[in-house]
Amino acid sequence: MSIVTPNIVPASVLLAEPRPAWLSQWGQFASEIQFKDLDKALIEQAKLVLLDCVGAIASGMQEPETQALLARLVRRESGQGFAAIGAGRRLGSPEAAFVNGVAGTMLELDEGNQFARGHPGIHVLPAALVARAPAEIGGRAFLLAFILGYEIGARVGAASRLRNTLHPHGTWGTIGAAFAAAHLDGAGAEALVETINVSSSLSLGTSLRTMLEGATVRNSYAGFSARNGLAAWDLVASGFTGEIDGVRSVYDGVLAEGFKPEEMVAELGRRWEIQRNYFKRHAACRFTHGALDVVARLIAEHGALGQAAIARIEVETYVWAAQLDAPAPANMLAAKFSLPFAIATTLVHGEASVPAFRAPALSDARIGDLAGRVVVSEDPALTAMLPDLRPARVAIHFADGRVLSGETFTNRGDARDPYSPDEVRAKFADLAGPVWGEAHAERIRRAIETLDEAADLVALDALLAAPPLKDE
Known part of the structure; x- marks a missing residue:
């Protein structure tokens, strides 16, 4: 039996395809790498990205729409759980991941990556912060998982071309969020591969016109990526499975095309996408x-x-x-x-x-x-x-x-013309200072910059959960 309709492949052919080599390589790489394998410059860059994301979330949390969304979520919660950063409230993990992702994109000031053509950090951080209880996560484990989540998401973005009608928020960031959550939960190589495949199927099909029209549903996309990323890992940990090559299905056909699997492993462990990022000072696209x-x-x-x-x-x-x-x-x-x-x-x-x-x-x-x-x-x-x-x-x-x-020919803040660490810290102070006051913002900065020395995330979590000045 054969199929004559163009572009339809028989199941017998699809099911005979092997797992791509890059997926196995990624699972092995991420399960074996340890914090001690990371060089100092990479770690310091990851801390700057964390600081930048926290500032963007805290400031964006003060916007009227974010406050209204938070109020609705709080009504459904007991008040226990994880910090809604800059709100002085706690929510369950899915809701906290969602509202923090939303807040982080409200002001269009979150960091990004020009090669991935999107914003990896704000998709990964909200999920990573709620993947485990703060007392259960060491600072080094958290930094490593955040770096790996950023890396896998950004590489999918760089290895494919999203359709011109698609907004990048909510797409491959879901993979990064899921991967960070899985890594923090101790997933082995096979579970990490399965997480990539499952989370790829939970990527959003987001419209580019939202940003042009000012349709603010666009600001929810990163929040959905964080929440869907958590769900993807929960599914895998519960025994659910994905396609043999979910990334290719979605990013070489459904949402994007031209996927280049070789880019997923090019200089893996030597070239880190988080070190090719950009920071923003202009509050615009x-x-x-x-x-x-x-x-x-x-x-x-x-x-x-x-x-x-x-x-x-x-x-x-x-x-x-x-x-x-x-x-x-x-x-x-x-x-x-x-x-x-x-x-x-x-x-x-x-x-x-x-x-x-x-x-x-x-x-x-x-x-x-x-x-x-x-x-x-x-x-x-x-x-x-x-x-x-x-x-x-x-x-x-x-x-x-x-x-x-x-x-x-370059933009201030990108890898070719970067802001200095002090300029990124000044941006954080500008965003976080009005929310919590200069002294508290400075305590958060110090906690992030010494995160690799922290036995757990309890102190940082308490700082992020503090109420804004207007609530005191």
Whole structure:
């Protein structure tokens, strides 16, 4: 018997396929590696990523939508469990993972990875923090699991091309979250492989249009990844099974295409994706950052540019940044994904800060008028530089004929032009200080930076569970 319909493979052929070698290699690698095998630079980078994620979660937890979501979740809980970071509340593990993931993406300030084309840390951390009781997890075990979860998720992102209509949040981050949870629970090589296969089937099919329209359901995707990651490990630990090659099925057909299995093991254990990450200071989509870096540099060199005297602003950049050309966003989320608005509000406020995208900025006639004078276009030569570079050219034309211009090929904060550790710490202080006060934020920073010396996570958990200042 044979099948003549194109692209349909008989089950007898599918079921004869062996497990791919990279999966077995990953299971063996992750089950055997120990904390002592990690070099100091890698460990310190992981701590910076943890610090950055905690700051983003705590600050995002103060947003009205996050507070309303938290209130609904708290009504269903007894108050025991894990910290909703920056809320002074405790929830069961699935709910805590979910709300922390949601909060971490609210302000568009969480770290990311340009090679994975997404944000690994904020998908993995919320699941890792609730995988075991704090008293049961040593600091070194936690750091190792977080690094491995980040690594597997980011590599799936780098090894495949998500469909152009798909938002990366909620996709391969689910695999990273599940893997970290499984590793913290002592999963062996076979269970780790099964976790990869099961969690791949629990990846979300997320719409890219949500970010363009300002549909804030988009901010839930990382929370669902964390929660689904926990569920994936619970399923595997309970005896449920996945496909023989779930990653290829989902990331070379369902959600993505062009999956390259060789990328999953290239320099495995020598090249770490967490060391190729980026940190964000502009509170907007990463695709806007090249142009915003140029604008920030022009402001630093020339002072306030007098937006009323600007005739037009021309931006040439790569395709994904050029797509963000809507000049009149409807809400804060849409504003963060509008290159004209981001440039205009930066010129008015002097920086792309959190307040620069809030409601008062959205209703500011000066910003709206200036955003309407921004013209964005794609330069195919700049698109061709992806993913290694994230280029942009900006030319500000004044009514008197003057032109100020600049270009960049990297984004501040990425692996080629990184922020210093002190700059990342300063960002954390800016985000966490208003939530808990400077002294408490400093205690959290010290706890994270000495996490490899901690026998358990009890002290860190208590610090993260502290109520915000407004609740004291």
